[in-house]
Amino acid sequence: MTEAVLELxxxxxxxxxxxxxVRALDGVDLTVGRGEIVGLVGESGCGKSTLARAAVGLEPLxxxxxxxxxxxxxxxGRRRRPQYLRGLQMVFQDPYESLNPRRTVGELIADGVRxxxxxxxxxxxxxxxxxxxxxxxxxxxxxxxxxxxxxxxxRIAIARTLATRPSCLIADEPISALDASAxxxxxxxxxxxxxxxxxxxxxxSHDLSVVRxxxxxxxxxxxxRIVEIGETETVWASPRHPYTEALVAxxxxxxGAGLLPVDLPGDVPDPANPPxxxxxxxRCPIAQDSxxxxxxxxxxxxxxxxxxxxxxxxxxPAGQPSG
Amino acid sequence: xxxxxxxDRLTVALPTRSGYANAVDDxxxxxxxxxxxxxxxESGSGKTMTAxxxxxxxxxxxRVSGSIRLDGTELLGLTSKQLRAIRGRHIAxxxxxxxxxxxPILPIGxxxxxxxxxxxxVSxxxxxxxxxxxxxxxxxxxxxxxxxxxxxxxxxxxxxRIAIAVALAAExxxxxxxxxxxxxxxTVQAGILRLLDRLCRERGMxxxxxxxxxxVMSATARRLYVMxxxxxxxxxxxSELLGRPRHPYTRGLLDxxxHPEAGGAPxxxxxxxxxxxxxxxxxxxxxxxxxxxxxxxxxxxxxxxLVAEAHLLACPPDPLWEIP
Numbered sequence: 001m002t003e004a005v006l007e008l009x010x011x012x013x014x015x016x017x018x019x020x021x022v023r024a025l026d027g028v029d030l031t032v033g034r035g036e037i038v039g040l041v042g043e044s045g046c047g048k049s050t051l052a053r054a055a056v057g058l059e060p061l062x063x064x065x066x067x068x069x070x071x072x073x074x075x076x077g078r079r080r081r082p083q084y085l086r087g088l089q090m091v092f093q094d095p096y097e098s099l100n101p102r103r104t105v106g107e108l109i110a111d112g113v114r115x116x117x118x119x120x121x122x123x124x125x126x127x128x129x130x131x132x133x134x135x136x137x138x139x140x141x142x143x144x145x146x147x148x149x150x151x152x153x154x155r156i157a158i159a160r161t162l163a164t165r166p167s168c169l170i171a172d173e174p175i176s177a178l179d180a181s182a183x184x185x186x187x188x189x190x191x192x193x194x195x196x197x198x199x200x201x202x203x204x205s206h207d208l209s210v211v212r213x214x215x216x217x218x219x220x221x222x223x224x225r226i227v228e229i230g231e232t233e234t235v236w237a238s239p240r241h242p243y244t245e246a247l248v249a250x251x252x253x254x255x256g257a258g259l260l261p262v263d264l265p266g267d268v269p270d271p272a273n274p275p276x277x278x279x280x281x282x283r284c285p286i287a288q289d290s291x292x293x294x295x296x297x298x299x300x301x302x303x304x305x306x307x308x309x310x311x312x313x314x315x316x317p318a319g320q321p322s323g
Numbered sequence: 324x325x326x327x328x329x330x331d332r333l334t335v336a337l338p339t340r341s342g343y344a345n346a347v348d349d350x351x352x353x354x355x356x357x358x359x360x361x362x363x364x365e366s367g368s369g370k371t372m373t374a375x376x377x378x379x380x381x382x383x384x385x386r387v388s389g390s391i392r393l394d395g396t397e398l399l400g401l402t403s404k405q406l407r408a409i410r411g412r413h414i415a416x417x418x419x420x421x422x423x424x425x426x427p428i429l430p431i432g433x434x435x436x437x438x439x440x441x442x443x444x445v446s447x448x449x450x451x452x453x454x455x456x457x458x459x460x461x462x463x464x465x466x467x468x469x470x471x472x473x474x475x476x477x478x479x480x481x482x483x484r485i486a487i488a489v490a491l492a493a494e495x496x497x498x499x500x501x502x503x504x505x506x507x508x509x510t511v512q513a514g515i516l517r518l519l520d521r522l523c524r525e526r527g528m529x530x531x532x533x534x535x536x537x538x539v540m541s542a543t544a545r546r547l548y549v550m551x552x553x554x555x556x557x558x559x560x561x562s563e564l565l566g567r568p569r570h571p572y573t574r575g576l577l578d579x580x581x582h583p584e585a586g587g588a589p590x591x592x593x594x595x596x597x598x599x600x601x602x603x604x605x606x607x608x609x610x611x612x613x614x615x616x617x618x619x620x621x622x623x624x625x626x627x628x629l630v631a632e633a634h635l636l637a638c639p640p641d642p643l644w645e646i647p
Contacts, residue, residue, distance in 0.1 A: 184590035256565030
């Protein structure tokens with residue numbers, strides 16, 4: 001792998017809910033290299049967005065560290081964000097809410113340039129250049145966000161993050177609010193930007209097909225943990241964790257064959273009260289009695305890491321009994 | 324036997340700043356009992372307006388013409404009182420957003436039994452029994468407890484399943500599902516698609532599925548209508564349309580989708596975006612975005628024509644436009 005630009009080690013995030021501690025993210029390790037796209041998939045409530053927010057310092061960590069280009073990513077406070085973190089940027093899901101409706105597109109992008117140390121004049125000239133880079137006409141600088149469609153707005157939001165010349169982007173469901181053809185355009189754009197500018201990108205999406213299309217590596221999350229991580233091709237062609245298998249089998253194919261996708265019964269359990277042992281065992285088709293007790297951590301199997309002691313075939317499981 | 328729902332030359336005009344514009348333009352289709360019909364297209368293609376017109380729920384000021392017949396009864400022009408007797412009882416709707424489809428401060432049980440008591444005249448206790456049964460059908464765990472709970476106590480996937488149960492409460496003969504699974508995870512989506520399929524087979528219920536997800540279409544609908552800018556672009560058996568699309572727009576939608584078989588090849592988006600209401604170009608509405616457009620496409624508006632058995636195509640046959 002290339003040089004790591006962003007590294008998460010043992011990251012846990014807690015939310016307080018009615019005086020109760022809810023562990024939304026539980027001991028996640030993840031690295032992103034330059035020029036690499038890491039896809040992050042899983043059902044809602046699995047902690048994907050929490051991970052994305054923790055990665056850019058929007059969530060305080062309970063344990064673990066996030067390191068960006070050798071610097072600690074400190075949670076965003078009332079003080080200005082330090083200069084060395086300017087290269088770490090986030091693209092949000094909803095381009096209808098992430099752009100200020102009362103400022104022109106040029107001003108929005110110029111702000112990013114100014115934050116990175118440029119002058120206002122520089123900002124406005126780079127704004128035009130960046131709009132061109134994301135496939136919008138340079139005349140858009142004088143328009144307002146509401147004059148654009150969803151896909152175009154997401155391009156503007158991306159242009160704004162590019163203004164700080166980032167080396168790592170975190171995109172939280174950047175395409176799920178868009179139309180089918182706009183989704184393809186934004187997915188392609190992100191992919192190009194990563195290649196051109198040698199960026200690292202964490203792409204969070206509940207749409208597995210898109211992740212499969214653009215990501216170099218994919219991490220599958222379940223209830224606050226990564227349960228399988230590896231090269232996208234490897235994971236997709238032969239998923240090894242039963243949860244990944246279920247996700248892949250649930251995708252309907254547009255091949256006209258009329259086959260119904262395979263169902264995974266049950267819902268994601270409440271993270272405030274996770275099941276003992278393997279967190280997936282209540283829904284797992286291959287669960288055995290031992291799964292109720294063994295809390296298997298990630299282990300290397302067939303060229304990717306999975307957290308399943310049955311599939312990793314360990315007679316002497318590496319996991320420690322929980323509780 | 325005639326179709327359960329017969330829509331003929333439906334046109335819906337909405338007021339815009341520059342006068343009325345057609346959100347649905349001359350659309351005809353029919354649905355048989357027990358059949359799943361799919362309507363696909365991007366936002367602004369008129370899918371949702373088509374659905375709303377079936378329920379008499381169009382926005383204020385909309386002008387409708389054409390004909391919508393349910394089992395021979397004309398729905399257009401009915402009074403709101405007459406429509407109330409049909410809505411929920413004979414046709415029901417599941418909308419996209421499970422967060423807003425349910426009432427936040429009425430217990431689930433009340434929302435589920437309201438239809439039954441109004442339309443079927445059953446007693447309160449019997450309605451509650453039936454409601455529990457419905458929740459079991461849509462696989463809500465502990466139905467008795469769920470009947471006393473409120474919408475906010477359920478996850479998005481469960482809320483959407485409850486919304487489907489509400490729509491099914493009075494045993495409608497036609498269910499209109501507008502993007503029923505778009506906001507859901509693939510695993511929950513798979514469960515809902517299987518449920519709809521079972522209801523069609525077991526109860527002979529007809530379903531109109533409206534979505535831009537051609538994967539969902541392929542899994543459920545036997546026939547598919549592809550709409551663009553309020554007009555029909557192509558219609559036919561789903562396997563034929565997805566396997567061998569003849570309209571450049573259908574083809575474009577398919578190319579924009581990630582294909583499991585295509586590996587890491589970049590997606591091919593359709594250039595540009597769909598026209599907004601009132602700015603639909605002359606001629607074929609798709610011609611500015613069409614890779615195969617001819618000069619005549621800018622002037623001549625193509626009407627859907629039968630090109631094979633049950634296969635309608637609104638694109639003039641052209642030898643240049645042949646799919647490999």
